[in-house]
Amino acid sequence: MSATTTERLSIFTDPSAYADEESWHREAARLRREEGVVRVDDPGFVPFWAVLRHRDVSAVERDGATFRNAPYPILVDGKDRDGGGPPVRNLVGMDGAEHREYRKLVARWFRTGAVRAQAPAIEQAVDRVLADVAARNGETIEFASEVAAGIPLRVILAAMGIGPEDDARIHRLSQELFGSKDTDVARADNDATIAVVVQEFGEYFMGLAMRRRAEPTDDLGSALANATVDGRLLEPPELVPYYVLLATAGHDTVSTVLAGGIEALASHPDQLARLQADPALIPAAIEEIARWVTPTKHFMRTAARDVELGGRRIAAGDWLLLSYPSANRDEEVFASPYEFDVTRRDAANHLAYGAGPHFCLGAYLARLELRTFFERLIPRIRSLEIDGEVVRAKTTFVATFRRLPVRLELDA
DSSP: OOHHHHHHHGGGTOTTGGGSHHHHHHHHHHHHHHTSEEEEOOTTSOOEEEEOSHHHHHHHHHOTTTEEOOSOSSOOOHHHHTTSSOSOOOGGGOOHHHHHHHHTTTGGGGSHHHHHHTHHHHHHHHHHHHHHHHHTTTSEEEHIIIIITHHHHHHHHHHTTOOGGGHHHHHHHHHHHHTTTOTTTSOTTSOOOHHHHHHHHHHHHHHHHHHHHHSOOSSHHHHHHTOEETTEEOOHHHHHHHHHHHHHHTTHHHHHHHHHHHHHHHHOHHHHHHHHHOGGGHHHHHHHHHHHHOOBOEEEEEESSOEEETTEEEOTTOEEEEEHHHHTTOTTTSSSTTSOOTTOSSGGGOOTTOOGGGSOTTHHHHHHHHHHHHHHHGGGEEEEEEOSOOEEOOOSSBOOEEEOEEEEEEOO
16 A cells, blocks of 8 residues: 555544544545545555445444444554453444343333423523523634533533533543543553543442432433343443443533534624524524534444445454445435534535434434534623634544634623
């Protein structure tokens, strides 16, 4: 493989690549047009196929029998794989009947009626944050950490029965979990591997589980602590990763879409003006924001049998990377995909929440949080501008913002 080809393919394995969105999308677009499904042989990684077209990503997502999440549902380097297995195992790494059995343990908490019941808590969280912004009207704020992070974090932790006094701790651990390869947040002793962070999470969540088993309450945390599979309570190796998944997936991706939406609106004032002129466009616009931001950059699948995909022969046991940012810029699905358009009619075709059996469990909750935030914020915006350098996380998984300085003026 030539040096040029290796450099181009490193956009999938180099944690710093996603931090430069313009360059990343330029290279991904070339690969999508030229090959669609491309073999990646990057030193330090087990070879895999990068799946770039919307139709192929969707097909893999929907065929859980052929393309399995287990044993490695996210990209890890060869060193981590040499450990003999993933350090944690949760819903994301399950398949088939097992996945369905464990997913249903909390599914009722994410159905339409249950989510609607959380609307007052969501509104309260949004109003509290916007009140803080209004108190600093016209000042430059770090939007990602000071505004976007707090809303979905408080909502999911409240649903789990966790008080606001623990918000900062959970947020810190979440950042270390998703940014363990990012030198901006990784621990100085370089021990911030996923396994180490989850171990610290485990001490916290097992304490929560033991309290809820001793004194059950009507919340998501108690429901999981007292859930049974085959007539038995979940053991710590099952329970802790489930709690971690709920707490982290329940806020980090949404906060990234909130922050990315503000960046997009600040960078496209004409689109902000459209939403202010017609707030009825906001519910549809949040789909365009989700498409545009695409917080989760990939998930992995393992082929269970020999199969053809995108004109390539995939062998049983081959590893595949599903590239959601590429799929959500696919010219075959989205007209002018590199334009941010809040009136886009095809925006809901995005794969930011996945598809098939692993479709995001919290998608309805995420949409309600996004809609509530933007419906309450956008009509009040007097001025909005980026005021400094925007810095994205150096990660191959959930690409949060490290810095998003915004000057925001609101009407009362």
